[in-house]
Amino acid sequence: MDKGTWTVKTGLAQMLKGGVIMDVTTAEQAKIAEDAGACAVMALERVPSDIRATGGVARMADPTVIKAIMEAVTIPVMAKCRIGHFVEAQVLQSLGVDYIDESEVLTPADESHHVWKYDFKVPFVCGCRDLGEALRRIGEGAAMIRTKGEAGTGNIVEAVRHMRAVMDGIRKLQHMPEDELMSEAKAMGAPFELVQEVHRSGRLPVVNFAAGGVATPADAALMMQLGADGVFVGSGIFKSSDPGLMAKAIVKATTHYQDAGIIAEVSKGLGTAMPGLDVKTIPEDELLASRGW
Amino acid sequence: MLMRRVGVLALQGDFAEHIAVLHRLEVEAVPVRLPSELNGVGGLIIPGGESTTIGKLMREYQLTEALNGLIAEGIPLLGTCAGMVMLASRISGMDQQSLGAMDIEVKRNAFGRQVDSFESDLDIPVLGQPPFHAVFIRAPVIESVGDGVEILARLADGSPVAARQNNLVATAFHPEIPHDLRFHKYFLSFVDRKLEAKAA
Numbered sequence: 001m002d003k004g005t006w007t008v009k010t011g012l013a014q015m016l017k018g019g020v021i022m023d024v025t026t027a028e029q030a031k032i033a034e035d036a037g038a039c040a041v042m043a044l045e046r047v048p049s050d051i052r053a054t055g056g057v058a059r060m061a062d063p064t065v066i067k068a069i070m071e072a073v074t075i076p077v078m079a080k081c082r083i084g085h086f087v088e089a090q091v092l093q094s095l096g097v098d099y100i101d102e103s104e105v106l107t108p109a110d111e112s113h114h115v116w117k118y119d120f121k122v123p124f125v126c127g128c129r130d131l132g133e134a135l136r137r138i139g140e141g142a143a144m145i146r147t148k149g150e151a152g153t154g155n156i157v158e159a160v161r162h163m164r165a166v167m168d169g170i171r172k173l174q175h176m177p178e179d180e181l182m183s184e185a186k187a188m189g190a191p192f193e194l195v196q197e198v199h200r201s202g203r204l205p206v207v208n209f210a211a212g213g214v215a216t217p218a219d220a221a222l223m224m225q226l227g228a229d230g231v232f233v234g235s236g237i238f239k240s241s242d243p244g245l246m247a248k249a250i251v252k253a254t255t256h257y258q259d260a261g262i263i264a265e266v267s268k269g270l271g272t273a274m275p276g277l278d279v280k281t282i283p284e285d286e287l288l289a290s291r292g293w
Numbered sequence: 294m295l296m297r298r299v300g301v302l303a304l305q306g307d308f309a310e311h312i313a314v315l316h317r318l319e320v321e322a323v324p325v326r327l328p329s330e331l332n333g334v335g336g337l338i339i340p341g342g343e344s345t346t347i348g349k350l351m352r353e354y355q356l357t358e359a360l361n362g363l364i365a366e367g368i369p370l371l372g373t374c375a376g377m378v379m380l381a382s383r384i385s386g387m388d389q390q391s392l393g394a395m396d397i398e399v400k401r402n403a404f405g406r407q408v409d410s411f412e413s414d415l416d417i418p419v420l421g422q423p424p425f426h427a428v429f430i431r432a433p434v435i436e437s438v439g440d441g442v443e444i445l446a447r448l449a450d451g452s453p454v455a456a457r458q459n460n461l462v463a464t465a466f467h468p469e470i471p472h473d474l475r476f477h478k479y480f481l482s483f484v485d486r487k488l489e490a491k492a493a
Contacts, residue, residue: 008410098407
């Protein structure tokens with residue numbers, strides 16, 4: 001019986017595909033998410049839009065909050081550690097969370113190094129803005145990837161930019177002659193073996209979700225049509241006027257992402273989506289996506 | 294040879310992995326999200342994923358009735374992990390709804406959380422040798438079975454992790470993940486038999 005293997009780490013992400021992972025801050029919210037059909041929840045102290053509004057240093061959530069959420073639901077529970085904060089990751093592993101998100105939504109603990117994820121039995125998901133960043137994180141042991149988008153904005157524009165960049169990078173590598181791969185790996189700053197693997201398979205070696213700015217059922221379906229394997233929704237559920245209804249609608253739109261009739265049906269009468277932010281109005285040093293490299 | 298078309302429930306989970314295995318076996322695979330997509334399928338697979346999510350979407354889009362209708366006609370159905378939970382008639386300690394088609398009681402997340410997920414070689418007599426490399430992810434286990442249910446595989450401690458009742462086959466592990474096609478071939482033998490019986 002081998003535990004904590006690459007196969008079981010990437011395997012859990014495979015089971016989450018086609019689903020919606022929702023940010024929750026209490027056991028009650030976790031129940032609402034599970035009842036709406038979430039395939040997993042992300043346990044947090046504050047959703048990203050509140051983290052953005054509050055400012056200061058954002059850290060791993062209080063273990064009491066995480067434990068309460070783990071006890072409330074039967075679906076997988078994820079939790080976030082700061083970039084490079086391997087002790088927060090050790091704590092989350094000891095709590096028994098099912099996945100760790102090494103996340104730019106929290107304030108980075110290390111500006112040069114991410115967590116060496118092979119040291120852990122629990123799998124990690126990491127954010128990326130393009131293929132090079134995705135492959136660097138996979139090279140460090142991330143078993144699942146998500147776009148960074150721009151969390152807490154309710155604005156899908158950055159997630160679209162990042163998903164298109166990843167997909168474009170894959171298509172480019174796939175059609176590149178073999179003798180150009182080394183130079184491309186150097187330019188991308190990505191591990192050569194992973195560049196070769198993407199060239200051969202035409203896909204990322206791990207599951208890739210969309211995250212950062214998903215606020216409506218149509219946003220979720222847009223990301224799925226652009227090639228996401230599933231969707232994270234942060235502030236978009238519990239900052240909307242009717243979280244239960246919005247959560248159900250986003251779950252249905254993610255499953256039926258190619259069926260505009262169903263997306264239209266579930267988009268009716270949802271109330272107000274979370275208030276959005278124009279990413280261009282955010283000062284550069286407050287952008288979350290540029291945290292990590 | 295008869296044209297084999299197998300529907301794979303594509304509401305949530307690793308349905309693409311099952312479809313890839315079916316394609317390698319040169320079987321037509323149809324992703325199923327709505328009842329109308331079940332037309333003409335000779336077999337069905339319910340994949341791994343989150344059983345709560347899959348169950349809710351099945352009920353919302355009238356797939357529960359449609360699947361129960363096909364099961365009553367004897368369609369071969371393979372349920373893996375969450376798919377096994379969906380087939381079970383009893384789920385320990387929970388009032389979760391399922392299709393209830395197989396006379397088995399299952400316990401969800403029976404081995405603990407993700408850090409307890411594991412891989413292990415299993416002796417599966419119906420597949421012969423060598424052992425089948427099985428991947429268990431937050432896996433359920435079979436706690437009890439009724440008459441007429443054949444246990445296909447057990448862990449070293451004796452826990453049943455695969456079973457068959459007539460044309461219904463369930464596994465706690467994920468035969469769609471390793472590169473071993475034998476379990477799907479075993480399941481397809483029931484699809485073939487059913488098609489031959491229909492043709493005759």
